Amino acid sequence: MTRAQALAVYNSLLDKYGLQYWWPGETRFEVMVGAVLTQNTAWINVERAIARLKQADCLSPEAILARQPARLAELIRSAGYFNVKARRLQQFCAWYQAAGEYRRFRYWSTARLRAALLMVNGVGPETADDILLYAFDRPVFVIDAYTRRVFGRLGMIAGDEPYEVIRAQFEQALGADVALFKEYHALIVVHGKDVCRSKPRCGQCSLASRCPTAQGNDPCDMHVEGRAHSA
DNA sequence: ACCCAGGGTCATA
């Protein structure tokens, strides 16, 4: 995609929804925790989990590492996958603490920091990029399910390309612009929740995952999303 | 009752 196309969509979304001021969170560390907790999970349930962590005075690397896994899991219960995420949070904190915490990363290149994050078990490409962009202010464009869906339906990408392919397209079209990347990703998510909430559906029966012919699905365009499929 | 959410890992082919 060209820079003009990418900016045209951004301006359209900005015009419709306004600035979002992402990522929600009081500290950089809270952003990192939120990035892990929000994996395949509605944000409202992450907020509850973070509130409980704060309430238990358990929102620091030391406190998270000091707590027994099962006891950490009960604090983040509302975020789902609590056993898995408790382990992931502790693994992330162990790495973060061993690496020397935030100020130590100041002179790391973005590429080096990204590679290090991806080495942590439980941190995949999107979680790493959330942390890089919103906690470390690095110019990395976050690709998530909404990005694939929205731009797929606009016909600007296929939607099922590998993560790195799509990320490179956005970064090459837009250049390195942290403030723009932050707002753009936020707007994509907000717009996705607004009009592209359902996953692509089979054009025949309106079923999603369980439809036998779902592979040849004909996802509705973002402008007609919400209209019922005929049976 | 089904679908979905601001994914990632691991085993398997």
Place this chain on the structure above:
DNA sequence: TATGACCATGGG
């Protein structure tokens, strides 16, 4: 490289 099973709560 690419699927599939698995993780699990809470809201629509």
